[in-house]
Amino acid sequence: xxxxxxxxxKIWQTVCLILAGKVSSYGLVADLAGLPGRARMVGRxxxxxxxxxxxPWHRVLRSNGxxxxxxxxxxxxxxxxxxxxxxxxxxxxRVKMKRYGWLPQLDELLQMKF
DNA sequence: GTATTGACAGACG
DNA sequence: GCGTCTGCCAATA
Numbered sequence: 001x002x003x004x005x006x007x008x009x010k011i012w013q014t015v016c017l018i019l020a021g022k023v024s025s026y027g028l029v030a031d032l033a034g035l036p037g038r039a040r041m042v043g044r045x046x047x048x049x050x051x052x053x054x055x056p057w058h059r060v061l062r063s064n065g066x067x068x069x070x071x072x073x074x075x076x077x078x079x080x081x082x083x084x085x086x087x088x089x090x091x092x093x094r095v096k097m098k099r100y101g102w103l104p105q106l107d108e109l110l111q112m113k114f
Numbered sequence: 115g116t117a118t119t120g121a122c123a124g125a126c127g
Numbered sequence: 128g129c130g131t132c133t134g135c136c137a138a139t140a
Contacts, residue, residue, distance in 0.1 A: 026122055037135055043121035044137070060121080064128095068121035075121080094128090 008045045010034060014104075015046070018059040021087040022102035023095055025063040032104055043068065058082040065097035 010033040018024050026039035035041060046057045058079040062068055069076035071093045080090045088100050 027124095030122090035136095037123085038137075039122040040120060040135080041122095041137060047121060057121085062121085063123055070121095079121095092128095 007033065007035060007041070008049070011042055011045050012049060012053060012055055015055055015057065015060055016053075017104070018056055018102050020056075020059075021100065023059050023061050023065065023083070023088060023097065023100045024102045025061055025065075025097075026068070027063050028104075029060060059086075059102070061095060061097075065095045065101070067093040067095075 011029060014029050014032045015024075026042045030036065030039045030042045033042070042060070046055065046060065049055050049057065060068070067076050067079055067090070069079065076093060080093070083090050083095065088095055
């Protein structure tokens with residue numbers, strides 16, 4: 001069993017828990033996935049994640065609520081569009097974390113942990 | 115084994 | 128809110 005795969009699984013699970021219309025940050029996802037300080041690894045895993053999973057990667061932003069991709073980039077525009085479709089207002093490659101910030105629910109975390 | 119890069123985070127100004 | 132610097136960890140060259 002590859003532990004690496006397990007970490008990735010945990011990350012994917014955590015990202016999948018993010019509700020529509022809400023956004024989270026890499027650091028938070030990494031923390032919830034049991035990888036404190038490994039926010040970069042989250043990004044790498046997400047990019048390496050299979051499309052079959054339909055992972056809501058677009059709901060994962062920086063800690064400041066800014067889009068991780070470069071402004072005007074294809075991926076960035078796609079992410080922004082997806083977020084807007086879910087009701088998340090994106091302004092200048094940035095979302096209002098104060099309003100759309102997602103806080104993990106204990107029930108969901110508990111459910112995924114065991 | 116060292117240097118560079120990356121879908122990052124936090125502190126400072 | 129924005130740019131810069133430092134710290135962190137993993138993958139890549």
